[in-house]
Ligand SMILES: Nc1ncnc2c1ncn2[C@@H]1O[C@H](COP(=O)(O)OP(=O)(O)OP(=O)(O)O)[C@@H](O)[C@H]1O
């Protein structure tokens with residue numbers, strides 16, 4: 074089932090936050106999800122330990138460049154979506170994960186430094202596409218966007234991406250404290266207390282719109298059920 078990796082060579086671009094928000098929203102929509110935690114900080118594994126066991130979720134936190142392909146192959150058979158949260162650097166593990174992805178999501182904050190880190194991943198994708206003579210789908214997610222103002226830096230990043238014909242998801246992730254809160258409380262936006270979490274309904278709507286764009290790009294293809302009666306059944310009869 075579809076593999077989504079979150080990659081940006083710049084540390085702190087918002088990969089882990091985006092991965093967890095998308096994963097928890099997919100689960101809320103009834104999808105089963107595996108998260109491959111390849112971030113050395115292990116934020117998602119810590120979040121999972123705090124949140125307790127969840128029926129629709131599995132976490133894989135021991136992964137290397139040598140094992141990522143087999144981990145993904147195995148999880149593909151078990152889960153609707155596999156999300157890979159990558160480290161904020163370029164490495165053989167990042168290359169392998171990008172190559173094995175159905176959609177690479179590149180979170181970029183509206184600033185030049187982040188765009189440069191994202192640019193490295195976009196260059197890597199271009200190299201892999203040339204080497205492997207196939208397309209690796211990829212989209213930028215703009216992150217930590219100020220809901221009220223569009224800064225000059227953000228406009229410059231958007232123009233640059235557009236000029237280079239990079240797919241940018243229409244829905245950015247807005248800067249919101251609740252997106253940090255779930256790492257401290259465990260659970261998801263849907264389990265936070267609306268009385269204490271500010272603008273929770275807006276936050277949930279923001280992430281649902283984003284997830285809808287992602288699911289539209291890489292929908293789950295349900296395995297075909299054998300038609301009835303099966304050939305084996307007819308032979309046995
Ligand atoms: N939309 C957001 N609103 C508020 N805070 C955010 C948002 N996105 C990210 N942050 C905060 O920014 C910091 C970096 O985010 P995050 O850890 O997701 O980045 P990362 O790309 O995974 O970093 P690394 O490269 O170190 O793994 C964290 O403190 C996180 O809480």
Ligand SMILES: [Mg+2]
Nearest residue numbers: 088089112159
């Ligand atoms: Mg991270």
